[in-house]
Amino acid sequence: MSTSSMNITPLDDTTLAVALEGRLDVLGVDGVETRFTAALVPSGKNAIVDMSGVEFVASLGIRMFVSVARALARDGRKIALYGCNAQVAEIMEMAALDKLMSVTADADAARAALPA
Numbered sequence: 001m002s003t004s005s006m007n008i009t010p011l012d013d014t015t016l017a018v019a020l021e022g023r024l025d026v027l028g029v030d031g032v033e034t035r036f037t038a039a040l041v042p043s044g045k046n047a048i049v050d051m052s053g054v055e056f057v058a059s060l061g062i063r064m065f066v067s068v069a070r071a072l073a074r075d076g077r078k079i080a081l082y083g084c085n086a087q088v089a090e091i092m093e094m095a096a097l098d099k100l101m102s103v104t105a106d107a108d109a110a111r112a113a114l115p116a
Contacts, residue, residue: 004028004054008039015046015114017107021053024061033064040079041071048110052083062095069100078102080110 004022011017016039022028040047047068069079080102084092092103102113 004032006032006036010045011048011111013045015048015111016040016043017048017050019050019053023056023058024054024064025056025058026060029058029060029064033060036064037068037071040068044075044077046072046077046114047079048107048114049079049081050083050107051081051088052085054084054088057088057091062091062097065097066100069097073100076115078114080104080113082106082110 004020004024004027006021007019009017009019018036018040020032020036024032065079065081072079078101081092081097082104083106084103089103092098097103102110104110104113
């Protein structure tokens with residue numbers, strides 16, 4: 001059984017909004033990674049990811065974000081995360097994810113961090 005869920009909504013012609021919920025541990029990543037990657041990488045769009053419903057991120061979750069961020073960057077696109085709780089924000093900081101993507105406080109800041 002998956003410990004996470006994902007919803008994707010197009011925001012405009014250039015941006016997708018993704019809302020993740022649950023735990024991005026082994027089971028959680030297994031439940032969303034294929035859909036997450038398939039929705040974002042070939043889309044030709046940037047993405048903002050609502051992390052407010054994510055309780056925990058393990059190394060597999062970090063790998064999922066790094067993989068997608070690198071794939072988007074090859075096409076000049078970006079991913080921005082927002083709404084991380086204190087524990088998740090600390091994990092993201094320790095993993096230096098801010099070097100590959102923006103990790104912001106809210107959706108407006110995440111959208112502002114994307115290319116125009």
